[in-house]
Amino acid sequence: MTARRDISPLHAPEDKTERSKKRPMMTYVLWTVQVLLALLFLFSGGAKLALSAEAMKGPVDMPVPFLRFIGVCEVLGALGLILPGIFRIARGLTPLAAAGLVIIMIGATVVNIMSGAVPVALLTIVVGLLAAFVAYGNWKAISHR
Numbered sequence: 001m002t003a004r005r006d007i008s009p010l011h012a013p014e015d016k017t018e019r020s021k022k023r024p025m026m027t028y029v030l031w032t033v034q035v036l037l038a039l040l041f042l043f044s045g046g047a048k049l050a051l052s053a054e055a056m057k058g059p060v061d062m063p064v065p066f067l068r069f070i071g072v073c074e075v076l077g078a079l080g081l082i083l084p085g086i087f088r089i090a091r092g093l094t095p096l097a098a099a100g101l102v103i104i105m106i107g108a109t110v111v112n113i114m115s116g117a118v119p120v121a122l123l124t125i126v127v128g129l130l131a132a133f134v135a136y137g138n139w140k141a142i143s144h145r
Contacts, residue, residue: 030137033130034085034094038078040127041101045074059115070104077101081134092142098135102128 048056048071053064080097084090105128112121 026137027141030134030141031085034081034098034134037098037101037127037130037134038081041074041078041081045071045078047071048074059117060111062111073100073104077104091138095135095139095142098131098138101131102135105131 048067056064056067077097077100080093080100084093105124108124109121109128112118112124
């Protein structure tokens, strides 16, 4: 006797083509958001590293070494958003970098609310949500491989 082969359902190829259309679009969206966030955090972190202590004074008094540390974290997070995908090495670092930037944005939101800068706090919430989107999207893409 011959072994019976399983026959795939007829709708399976349609699902595959639908997924293949959906997947590249999400990839483009994730890369666009990643690049924009990387540019934002490179600028912000670079400014914290390059500006003088007097130029970084804000409504909430924070120690300069702490601000420099946050600047280093932002620059490293920005590099972590882009470099693993470009070089295709350690791609699991991208969602970790994005998650770290979410933590930084939570702190920035709290500081802005404490200082009474609600419009700026709304901006940091949006940036934090975008970083969370990147973290989740890349984590899900990696887990599907």
